[in-house]
Amino acid sequence: xxxxxxxxxxxxxxxxxxxxxxxxxxxxxxxxxxxxxxxxxxxxxxxxxxxxxxxxxxxxxxxxxxxxxxxxxxxxxxxxxxxxxxxxxxxxxxxxxxxxxxxxxxxxxxxxxxxxxxxxxxxxxxxxxxxxxxxxxxxxx
Numbered sequence: 001x002x003x004x005x006x007x008x009x010x011x012x013x014x015x016x017x018x019x020x021x022x023x024x025x026x027x028x029x030x031x032x033x034x035x036x037x038x039x040x041x042x043x044x045x046x047x048x049x050x051x052x053x054x055x056x057x058x059x060x061x062x063x064x065x066x067x068x069x070x071x072x073x074x075x076x077x078x079x080x081x082x083x084x085x086x087x088x089x090x091x092x093x094x095x096x097x098x099x100x101x102x103x104x105x106x107x108x109x110x111x112x113x114x115x116x117x118x119x120x121x122x123x124x125x126x127x128x129x130x131x132x133x134x135x136x137x138x139x140x141x
Contacts, residue, residue: 008123011123014112014113014119015076017112019069019079020072021068025068027065028061029058029061029064038053038054038057040093041053041056042094045096071083076117077124078117080117080120083110084111086110
């Protein structure tokens, strides 16, 4: 039972931390209160954009808010896999932009999102098994 509690604490810490930060970072793409997000676009990426950097970052913000909301809802596993891939891609852009320290942070967040996806899978399986046991106990009674 103690390991279930520890897994639950890890699950909820990652779910709230990653989901909340993804949503808030996405929302900030519209206001730039935390940072001017356009500065993180690699020059190689800037030249390839069919839209302005500001509009591109707003589209990024929408995606991040959707991923964050997904993590915070019952779509945690799927959204966490998406967040992991998304953060790895952002880290790649940051490496191109020579922002290595921030790229390392995003790789670590991508690993955390992957861990959350795996914890979600275990949690879903455990909940399904508990439901089966409850159903069988009710049938036997």
